[in-house]
Amino acid sequence: MKTRAFxxxxxxxxxxxxxxxxxxxxxxxxxxxxxxxxxxxDRMRVAQAAFVADQDSFLAAAPPMPGLPAPARSAVPWxxxxxxxxxxxxxxxxxxxxxxxxxxxxxxxxVANYQSLYxxxxxxxxxxxxxxxxxxxxxxxxxxxxxxxxxPDIDGLDYRRAQQxxxxxxxxxxxxxxxxxxxxxxLCILRTSGPDxxxxxxxxxxxxxAFSWVDNGFGVLLIGPQGDATLPEAATMFRAxxxxxxx
Numbered sequence: 286m287k288t289r290a291f292x293x294x295x296x297x298x299x300x301x302x303x304x305x306x307x308x309x310x311x312x313x314x315x316x317x318x319x320x321x322x323x324x325x326x327d328r329m330r331v332a333q334a335a336f337v338a339d340q341d342s343f344l345a346a347a348p349p350m351p352g353l354p355a356p357a358r359s360a361v362p363w364x365x366x367x368x369x370x371x372x373x374x375x376x377x378x379x380x381x382x383x384x385x386x387x388x389x390x391x392x393x394x395x396v397a398n399y400q401s402l403y404x405x406x407x408x409x410x411x412x413x414x415x416x417x418x419x420x421x422x423x424x425x426x427x428x429x430x431x432x433x434x435x436x437p438d439i440d441g442l443d444y445r446r447a448q449q450x451x452x453x454x455x456x457x458x459x460x461x462x463x464x465x466x467x468x469x470x471x472l473c474i475l476r477t478s479g480p481d482x483x484x485x486x487x488x489x490x491x492x493x494x495a496f497s498w499v500d501n502g503f504g505v506l507l508i509g510p511q512g513d514a515t516l517p518e519a520a521t522m523f524r525a526x527x528x529x530x531x532x
Contacts, residue, residue, distance in 0.1 A: 291315070291322070300329060320413070324448045330402065392452045393497055393506050396459075396473050397490035400508050403469035408445045408461055421447045425458045429474060431503060432530040433458065436472075437522055441465055441515035462509075470509030470516070472523060477504040485520050496520035501531035 291312060298304040299312050316323045419434070425447055426433045438444070442462040450457040455476055462470040482498040489495065494516050495508045505527060507520045 296326060296329060300326065317410075320417070327448060328450060330399065392457075392475055392504065393488075393490060393495065395452065396457075396471070396506055397493055397495060397508060400469070400471050400493060401491040403461075403471070405463065405467040405469065408463050408469050409467070411445045411461070413446060418444070418446065422460075425449060428456045429458055429476065429503070431474070431527065433460070433474075435530050436460070436526050439515065439519045439522060442470060442519060464510065464513055464515055466510075466513075468510035468513060470507070470513075470519075473506045473508070474527070475504045476502060478502070479504060485524060487517070498524055500524065500528050503527065503531065 295304070295308060295312070299309060304312070312322075316326065422433045422436075428449060433447070439462075441464060443465070445461045445463060447458065447460045450459050450473075452475055458474045460472040460474075462472070464470060477499055479499045481500050485496050485498045487494070487496055489511065490508065492511060493508050494511050494513060495506060496516060497504070497506045498520075499505070505524065507516060507523060509516050
């Protein structure tokens with residue numbers, strides 16, 4: 286049976302937890318068959334995660350009103366009090382931010398905020414035919430201008446899917462993996478004008494282990510579970526392969 290098309294309002298209600306039981310069931314059934322719908326929901330979550338992170342930074346920096354407690358951080362991403370406002374901004378602005386902050390956030394921080402929402406179950410059900418996985422990598426290679434099909438298989442990382450996200454109007458490729466322990470990992474690639482990195486930079490971002498570098502006009506971030514032993518070697522291997530691909 287062909288599923289009906291869903292409006293942005295339908296998807297926003299679903300992500301808010303305010304959709305009817307019938308709409309929830311329709312969307313959940315459709316996303317299992319429609320990779321474009323699944324990607325659209327992920328895109329909306331990215332914009333929402335950036336909004337919430339920006340709002341928290343704004344509130345944390347704001348002085349409390351006399352006689353009132355300091356403003357609290359958002360307890361959950363799609364908090365009911367913010368749901369309608371966030372959904373409206375997501376629909377209107379897509380992936381354009383910041384909303385409240387005067388300064389642009391580092392793209393790695395935005396990705397880390399989004400990646401912190403991933404759990405094992407996020408990717409455990411992302412099982413696609415190999416032909417579809419290969420086709421998506423070819424598509425993303427054309428979008429970014431770098432061959433992603435030559436990336437190596439990494440022992441300890443189970444490749445699950447790839448999708449196109451975006452940062453300030455620029456395409457951002459996200460390749461996702463699961464570790465043998467079930468931890469979600471992402472390799473994100475974005476065109477940049479920054480200078481090449483001498484070394485891979487190791488950080489902790491949003492409670493996750495992050496390894497980033499810039500080579501040949503591309504910024505790259507590998508991010509996953511804190512302290513996972515697979516990530517440092519994987520970063521080195523991915524960097525070497527991407528250097529060859531861009532050469």
